[in-house]
Amino acid sequence: MGAVIEFNRQQTRSVYLDANATTPLLGEVFDAMTPWYLTRLANASSSHTRGREARDAAELARCEVAGLIGAEAGEIVFTSSGTESDNLAIFGTVVDRGAHIITARIEHHAVLYAVERLQQRLGCAVTYLSPDETGAVNPEQVRCALRRNTRLISIMTANNETGVLQPVEEIGRIAREHGILLHTDAVQAAGKVPIDVNQLGCDLLSLSAHKMHGPQGVGALFVRNGLRLDPMLVGGGHETGRRAGTENIAGIVGFGAAAKIARRGFDDGSIRKIKKLRDELESSLLREVERAGINGARARRVPNTANIWLEGAEGGRLIQVLDKVGVAVSGGSACSAGSCVPSHVLLAMGLSPARASASVRFSLSKQTTMEDVDFAIWQVAEAMEQLRAASV
Numbered sequence: 001m002g003a004v005i006e007f008n009r010q011q012t013r014s015v016y017l018d019a020n021a022t023t024p025l026l027g028e029v030f031d032a033m034t035p036w037y038l039t040r041l042a043n044a045s046s047s048h049t050r051g052r053e054a055r056d057a058a059e060l061a062r063c064e065v066a067g068l069i070g071a072e073a074g075e076i077v078f079t080s081s082g083t084e085s086d087n088l089a090i091f092g093t094v095v096d097r098g099a100h101i102i103t104a105r106i107e108h109h110a111v112l113y114a115v116e117r118l119q120q121r122l123g124c125a126v127t128y129l130s131p132d133e134t135g136a137v138n139p140e141q142v143r144c145a146l147r148r149n150t151r152l153i154s155i156m157t158a159n160n161e162t163g164v165l166q167p168v169e170e171i172g173r174i175a176r177e178h179g180i181l182l183h184t185d186a187v188q189a190a191g192k193v194p195i196d197v198n199q200l201g202c203d204l205l206s207l208s209a210h211k212m213h214g215p216q217g218v219g220a221l222f223v224r225n226g227l228r229l230d231p232m233l234v235g236g237g238h239e240t241g242r243r244a245g246t247e248n249i250a251g252i253v254g255f256g257a258a259a260k261i262a263r264r265g266f267d268d269g270s271i272r273k274i275k276k277l278r279d280e281l282e283s284s285l286l287r288e289v290e291r292a293g294i295n296g297a298r299a300r301r302v303p304n305t306a307n308i309w310l311e312g313a314e315g316g317r318l319i320q321v322l323d324k325v326g327v328a329v330s331g332g333s334a335c336s337a338g339s340c341v342p343s344h345v346l347l348a349m350g351l352s353p354a355r356a357s358a359s360v361r362f363s364l365s366k367q368t369t370m371e372d373v374d375f376a377i378w379q380v381a382e383a384m385e386q387l388r389a390a391s392v
């Protein structure tokens with residue numbers, strides 16, 4: 001490769017390595033959506049031809065999204081986001097006072113804050129599982145946490161910060177043995193690793209279009225046939241009574257197109273390419289920068305995510321320096337008003353607050369190129385030299 005010597009100081013580039021935050025639309029997705037904004041848009045509930053066409057387009061997209069996860073079209077409920085899907089899975093199934101829920105400390109806040117609300121409002125009891133140092137929870141912890149009144153287990157398929165895959169299939173077997181519902185947040189796994197809801201044994205699974213090169217503002221929840229879901233939104237009978245609100249037809253069509261492309265990615269080499277680039281990024285960074293390490297390196301991970309700890313990068317300093325030179329990444333701490341809170345995910349894995357706050361997430365997409373990766377490696381190496389020199 002030789003990336004580090006190939007750029008000169010004047011060279012500028014815009015390198016987006018924050019795909020786990022959101023991914024740009026692919027041209028094919030944009031083309032599929034455009035007519036549904038410009039010329040063909042109608043309300044899918046209308047009984048005229050245009051309405052029927054909009055309905056048909058949404059149903060086609062429903063088949064594509066279902067196909068990505070081995071579900072039936074009727075098991076897909078379109079929502080506004082991954083957040084709404086997580087909320088709906090939890091609020092839609094845990095309705096009894098005092099019910100018990102099992103989840104993990106590494107979940108997205110769309111899950112954590114939803115169960116917290118059930119603790120406050122319904123007096124639910126929640127068991128929070130901690131991952132081991134690799135970032136994965138142990139299915140046996142789930143078995144040990146079961147109670148007579150456990151209603152729901154919610155464990156994500158892949159973590160958004162580390163990319164670590166969770167043992168959902170094994171947890172699914174335990175859930176089935178005990179007749180307990182299993183929800184999995186697959187927002188960061190879908191399109192990156194093959195998913196089959198029957199193999200996973202889950203009852204509910206969350207998706208979000210904008211994490212797989214589809215549009216922002218569209219999500220989906222897989223709801224297994226026969227499972228009764230208490231809707232959060234009531235009004236019209238949209239989505240077979242499970243989610244009221246006029247459907248976002250252009251967005252749904254875009255989600256369908258993105259799901260189709262995502263499915264293709266397992267055969268056309270694009271996922272393999274992303275993994276090769278991610279592996280190159282990790283090995284080169286560890287070679288170029290001393291006192292650095294990969295968080296979650298020993299676990300199975302999605303192919304696009306690298307979470308790297310670099311001593312001296314604390315408090316978002318590296319992210320700011322990289323931003324100035326055109327490299328967009330995100331960090332192991334959430335910073336606002338001058339103070340930084342280390343990532344709850346990295347802390348739950350046992351990282352010290354200092355190490356968590358010195359961690360940076362690089363997440364690649366289908367649009368990432370070798371040149372992007374080379375440029376980022378060079379800039380990180382330069383930035384770390386500066387930061388470390390400034391701190392002595």
Ligand code: PLP
Pocket residue numbers: 020021080081082083084086108110156158159160185187188208209210218219
């Ligand atoms: N779940 C996970 C694991 C995520 O990474 C995200 C977004 O970052 C969400 C849920 C929320 O998805 P959305 O941005 O579509 O609301």
